[in-house]
Amino acid sequence: MVLNAKSRFLKTGRIALPGRVAVPGRVAMLAMLVFFFAVLLSPAMLQAETSPDIKQYTIHRDKKTDIDFPRKGVVRLPDITVVEKSGIYKIDIDVVVNAPADYVRYVLTDYSRLYRLNPSILESKVLGQGEDGVVKVKTRIRGCASYFCEELERVEKVQVLPTGQIVAEIVPQHGEFKSGKTNWLITAMGERCEVSYRAELKPDIYVPPVVSKFLVKKAIKQEAQTGFSNLERIAVNLCRGQYSEADKPAVCE
């Protein structure tokens, strides 16, 4: 009897009991659990339960500007290449930004407000500035590959070269990067500019092979798209000075 019930359970996931009462087996119970956690206890459901007065809200990012931004990102199709080799992510981005070079450079070197460039920059602080013009900047970023997120801290030494190039080198002792170098080349093109971004980053975290690395590369591309869109928006708004001169860089006055 017991053996019969067991074997039937293995085949069907249900145990037929004497008296023809069918009781869910372990498979069915597991399915119920998964359903419960996945659907009934999802954050949206909990939120709906606790907040009946939810107001449907549409966010108009560019409502306050006269600029006719395209719906998805401002930057026109940046050329983004992400290659991973031996744990080092090599990122090449070339993009034309519709804002003057000085403003773009100003936004990129406004280190305390780097968080404006991308929501994934959770913190940005200036730790100190040397006499040689090298600024130590700490940022905490959240990187997400699909549903898996990791917060990474990095400290960089950033310098603006006489050529206008911005170069940054990661200080490996601080944060979750073993090494890294970043180079921003901003070339003026009248009212627009071309931005070339080159970076080699070696995060000090384990990324499982193949699929995860594919997801990381995909995430980097998405974040780059967001970052350049915001860079252009901020630079354009500062340039047009719609609200105040307070934020304008000296070079633009």
Place this chain on the structure above:
Amino acid sequence: MKYYRDTRRGIFSVWVVLVAFIVCSCASDPVIGYRDDIEPVLQQKCLECHLPPEGEGYASTGLSLRSYDALMDGTMFGMVIIPGDSRRSVLNKLVEHRAGALKGMPPGSVKALTDEEIELFRLWVDQGAVFN
């Protein structure tokens, strides 16, 4: 018969655990209301600068705090609240001084937010930043 009893006991245990989980998850954080908890703090400590058209904060960023809709519209640089994600929301970054003390909000120490008020903002945004 033994398996029947074991299975019933198993199901009962699972439901007990689930009910306990629901109770715990619902009772863990109080629900923060915009009208009751957030708006008074904004009015008391932020509105002076973020009141259009002459408020200094409004003039420099375009962020008006006159209403919930205005808050959700954000600044000329983008939105300041990402509903459900206080870690990534600019508002929380600023009030928690994650952009350094000099760039924190409100500026100066006279109207600095208390730890309790900062926590209110965090919970409210994490709970969806709804108009309630």
